[in-house]
Amino acid sequence: MRESLETRLPRFSLNRRVTVLVMLVTVIVLGTVATIGIPLELIPSGMDHPSLGVVVPWRDAPAQETLEKVVRPMEEELSTVAGISDMFSNARTGQGWVWLNFKYGTDLDVAYREVRDRVERARSRLPEDIDRIFIRKNDVAGIPIYFLGLAIDPAVTDVYNLVQDEIVLPLSRIDGVASVEPQGLLEKEILIELDRDKTAAAGLDIYTLAQALGTDNFTLSSGNVRQGGSKLLLRSIARYDSIEQLENRPVSPTARLGDVATVRYDMPEQKFRVRAMSRPAVALAVLKEGDANTLEVAARVNEVVEQLRANPRLELVELAELFDQGDIIRESLGTLLASGRIGGLIALLVLFFFLRRFRMTLIVTLSIPLSIIIALTVMFFADESLNILTLLALMISVGLLVDNSVVVAENIFRLHRDGLEPRDACVRGAGEIALAIVMATLTTIAVFLPVSLVEGQGQFFLLRLSIPISVALLGSLLVALIFVPLSVFLTLPTHRQEEAAPHPVFNWLKKAYDGTFGWLNDVYTRILAFFMHRRLDLGMILVALFALSAVPFQKVKIVDTQDEDRGGFSVQVELPNNTTLEEAERYFLAGEAVIEEHAEELDLEGWFLFHRATFGEFQGWFRSPRTNKVSPREATRRIMEALPEKGGVRLFTGEDDATDDKKDKALHAFVLEGEDARELERVARDLEEIFLAVDGVLGVKKTEDQSPSELALVLDRERAQTQGIDPTVVSAVVGYALRGQALRRYSYQGKQIPVTVRFREQDRDSLDELSDFQVPAAHESTVPLSALTEPRYLAAAAQISRTNKKTGRNITLELEEGREEETRERLLAAAARIDLPEGIAFGRGDAAPQLGEDVLNMLFAAAISIVFIYLLMGFLFESFILPLSILCTIPLASLGVYWAHLVAGLDIDFLGVVGLILLVGVVVNNGIVLIDYVNRLREEGLSREDAVAKAAERRFRPIMMTALTTIGGMIPLTLGGASSIGLSYKSFGLTLIGGLTSATLLTLLVVPIFYTLFDDAREIMVGLLSRVRRRGAAVAGRPATTP
Structure with a gap:
């Protein structure tokens, strides 16, 4: 039977008290272990879009050459990696990189191995002087947990080895540290600087010389030999033992290397500068291993840094902490915990004000820590961490966890006041309300069911919030049905005469309650009775409210991010x-x-x-x-x-x-995509003339420096072919001469020292010297570079950006202020009429501003959540029509959401949309409890109007209690600032506070009235179907007539 099922858990708790006590102790013990052992993190793994980047430094190479020789080969190899959603690449002077965005759910460890394999495949196609290639993983493990700044005295001669041996090595040995990456640290190298005149006099050229030196300085295994019956390993050694030996290396029949070059051990040319706190510096980024605890690793790093400060060999090095993720974690989580404590205190005060019983308030309030302990236990054994999202979920739960206990305890005390014995009051009080609070809890959890239908960051946020909230709510349900009945039973007086006179404080609180919420309850019942006979008038008032809300609906936008605080x-x-x-x-x-x-x-x-x-x-x-x-x-x-x-x-x-210009309302950008950067430039200039003719366009904003910055040597292929010269050799000669060529590293005292060959600076700093470079030709002769090439000055892009292997070119237009929207419409119409050359197309610019895909996915999830909630309520009420009266609270909640954001001067951001989804499941709870009680009273024989009036009067207090505790829990979160990483909770808090406020106030009127309307509609439909069935039966039973 229904009643026996509903009262089974309360009866169990009263009949098996020791078992319940053992369960309670078990929960506390497991929760304590989980609370101590659960790892703390700032950002949960996977919060950012799964992506990997490949960075290829190529010293001094211009952007166009970097594109052709580095970026394109990398793109071709990396495009075969599985799971790529987008590929972005960039070529600039001295560096090329390719960034891969993967589909959500991609295992980055597997993707990393694939990318590393493709990088090794591409190495054979890259220039020989490219030494290191970096692979960056965009996840939590890829964010440095510690930045250490080093201010080094100029008296230190060997900075590189000092930093590597005395600082980097000790930090790398720390348990949990994956790597230590120096920034601004240059390694001394052996520089072979050729004298152009002496090299030419010796009949040498840099290309041939670099190729010859590149085959030196090696140790190779040459197999095995037998000697005296023993098998020995044979090695061929051609290494240099000293710089002097390298200088004495013959380079021609008449010259040694020292005759045509200066060989020295010195710092390379510095191409960048690093400064910290207005001093030259070196920065060290410390990265942790993926499964290491951030706080523990950061603490170990701090201990080692303190030891380094006491190292006498580092007396000329000042160590300064620039960034410590451990401090940020403690600050961010501490702020949330403080907000949670304040929110819990507000909820406690609200409960005490309404209940005015210390024991009952304590019982209801204890449901918060018990439920959170249950959630932490499940999170601990599910390998979840305590981070800004999971802690936010627990914060949200604080206001929701008392709802079930409040309703159960309130019902038990009401029945006890009405004359039932304590045991009967506890069993019946929990049983009467059991199905309603089960369904109310499930409706809140149901909002997370569409998580599998959402993609991208929305799925990640919902999933990280759903586990703590769902488990905590289920825990609060068990607490309400098992622990609360037993606790209330143990605190209720056996006989009424045993009740002591209330304390004066309680008398004062009762007067305060009667003068506020007691008075509001009376006013509410009279207003409800008034509108029960004027339902159309209430409908008109609601229409007027929505009409007035057109202002916030227009002004408050849904955006991806909020302009908020960062660290x-x-x-x-x-x-x-x-x-x-x-x-x-x-x-x-x-x-x-x-x-x-x-x-x-x-x-x-x-x-x-x-x-x-x-x-x-x-x-x-x-x-x-x-x-x-x-x-x-x-x-x-x-x-x-x-x-x-x-x-x-x-x-x-x-x-x-993007630049701030892109956010300027008076600008509009188009993006052209194609293969050839020069063809894109030509088409872009033609389009600029077309767009300038559009009314409202003031001009074209130049986003690239157009000054001549690149000297191009245009090769005459016919002359090169006549001389028997390969064009790649010409390119190599210029590259070797200007950038230098890296040779095999020199081994000295266990260290591998870089070796570079190049011309002296005075031999390569002007066009005249460049023209005299000798290029090896056929028959061991050389030809000056000026005989093969023609110099031209070109305006070259400082960088070339590509998306999905297509080069992009921006056209940014300045618009007349005040006419931006109409001008954009004319521009879009003009763009639609343009017939672009084959291979060139408009890419994704800001031509069609839209909501972010993640936000749209979240709004879709909210719509699906409403469907799930409707189905659950249909199961509860055994009706497809009555749940519609409760679903009306959802649009009513939106009124408060938008008005709250308008008053606060904020838009609804991504977390605000998450709050909207959660709000969908929360605002229907009060309606479910109210309508379930109405149906129960009607089953007991009351008329519909009397049942509605009595249920509304009796449920007013628990509805106000649950709403105010939830709102109170959100207030500290909303008033607080953003976290150290710029994640603001204001929109989230405003969504819940505003939505719950409007939904609660209007639910008390709208749900009962709409319940009667939909009940009338149901009766009309049932009557129509009955008449149709009777008419059909009459027709079927009528005897046939003969014409």
């Missing part, structure tokens, strides 16, 4: 192509002075910069805790405005890969 700022700088390293250094030193000047004003704890000749970045981080309210966006704006002005300099923010 630091970043400003990237792109300089003109013809900028020298010295000129760039002067600019960045001036910028550093600006940051130092504003450090106190912006609450900066430290700053860091690195730069090359044409690109660099300023980074800064704020003090913790913050002492002022300057947001990172505002700090970034002030610094960008204060940076020195220089023609051709472009500033970027570190928040995304």
Whole structure:
């Protein structure tokens, strides 16, 4: 029977008290173990899009050459890796990279092995002087847990070996550290600098000489030989034992290497600068192993750093902590925990105000830690960590976990007040409400069922939130049906005369309650009775409310991200192509002075910069805790405005890969995609003329420096063929002469020292010297480079970007302010009429602004959640029509969501959409409990109107209690700032607070009224079907007539 099923758990708890006590102790013990042992992380693994990057440094190579010889071969090999969703690549002076985005769910460890295999395959197709290739994994393990800045005294002669031996090596040995990556640390090398005149006089050229030197300095296994009956390993050794031996190496019948070159052990040419806190520096990034505990590894790193500071060999090195993820984890999780404690205290005070019984308040409140302990236990054994998402889920649960216990305890006390004995009151009180709270809990959990239908980051967020919330809610359900009945039974007085007179404090609270919520309850019952006979009037009021809400619906947008606080700022700088390293250094030193000047004003704890000749970045981080309210966006704006002005300099923010210009409403961008960069440039210039003719377009914004920056040597192929010269040899000669050629490393005292051959700087710094370079020709002769090539100055792009193996070219248009939208429509129409050449097409620009795919997926999940909730309520009420009266609360909740965001001046961000999904399952709970009680009263014989009035009056207090505890739990989270990584909870909190407020206030009126409307509709439908069936039966039973 239904009643026996509903009362089985309460009866079990009262009949098996020792068993229940053992269960309670078991939960506490397991929860304690789980709480101590669960790992702490800042970001859960997989939060970012699964991706891998391959970075290939190629010293001094121009962007176009890097594209042809590095990026394209890499693209061809890497495109065969399984699971790729998008491929992005970039070629710039000195470096090429390819970034692979994978489909969600891809195992990055497997993908990493595939990428490494493809990189090894591609090596044979890359230039010989490319030494190292880096593979970057974009996951939590790829984020450094610690940054260490080293300020080194100029008196230190061998910086590289000192840092490697005394700092990098000890840090690498720490348990849990995967690698230590130096930034700004240059290794001394053996430089073979050729004298052009002496080389030519000896009848040599750099190409032939580099090829010959490249075959030296080796040790090879040559097999086995037998001697005296023993089998010995034979090695062929051609290594140099000293620099002097290398200088004495014959390079021609009449010359040694020392005769035509200077051989020295020295620092290479520095192509970039690194500074920290306004001093030259080296930065060390410490990365942890994937399964290591971040806090523990960071603590070990700090211990080793303290030991390094006491190392006498490092007395000329100052070690400064630039970043410690352990501190950020403690701060971020500590902020959430503090918000949770405050939220729990608010919930406790709300409960005490409503219940005015210490024991009952304590019983209901204890459901929070018990349920959270159950959730932590399941998370621990499921190998989940405690991070910003799972802790947020537990924070959300704080306000929801008391709902079931409140309803059960309230019902038990009501029945006991009405005269039932304690045991009967506990069994019946829990049993009456059991099915309703089970269904209410399942409706909240049901919002997470569509997680398998959502892709991308939405699935990740829902999954990480669903486990703690679902387990905690199920735990609260068990607590409400097992522990609460027994606890209340043990605290209820056996006889009514045993009840002591209430304390004066309780009398004061009762008066305060009667004067507020008691009065509201009376007003509410009268208003409900009024609208029971004027249901159409209530409908008109709702229409008016939605009409008034057109303002927030229009002004509040759904966005991917919120402009919120972060732990630091970043400003990237792109300089003109013809900028020298010295000129760039002067600019960045001036910028550093600006940051130092504003450090106190912006609450900066430290700053860091690195730069090359044409690109660099300023980074800064704020003090913790913050002492002022300057947001990172505002700090970034002030610094960008204060940076020195220089023609051709472009500033970027570190928040995304696009310039701030793209976010300017008065700009519009098209993207052309194709294969040939030069053809794209020609087409782009033609399109610019077309777009300039569109009404509302003011001009074309130049995003690239067009100054001549590249000297191209155009080869005359006929002359080269006549001389018997391969064009690749010409290219190699120029590359060897300007960039140098890396040879086999020199082994000295167990260290492998790089060796590079190149011309002296004075022999390669002008076009005249370049023209005299000798190229090896047929019959052991040489030909000057000027006889084979013609120099031309070209405006070359500082970098070439590609998407899915197609080169892109941006066309950014300046629009007339105030007419942006209509101008964009004209531009889109003009673009649609353009017939582009074959192989060129418009790519994805900002021509059609849309919501992010993740946000759309989340909204789809919310729609599916509503369907699941409807089906669950259909099961509860045995009706397809009555659940519609409760579903009406969902659009009512949206009113509060949008008004709350409008008042706060915020848009609904990604976490706000997550809150919307959760809200769908929460707001229907009160309606379920209310309508279930109405149906129960009708089954007991009350009329529909009396049942509605009585249920509304009796459920007002528990509905207000559960709503206020949930809202109270969200207040600290909403008022708090963002986490250290810029994740703001304001939109999330506003969604739940605003939605619950409007849904609760309107549910009390709308659900009962709509219940009667849909009940009338059901009766009308049943009556119509009955008449149809009777008429059909009458027709079937009528005797046939003969015409």
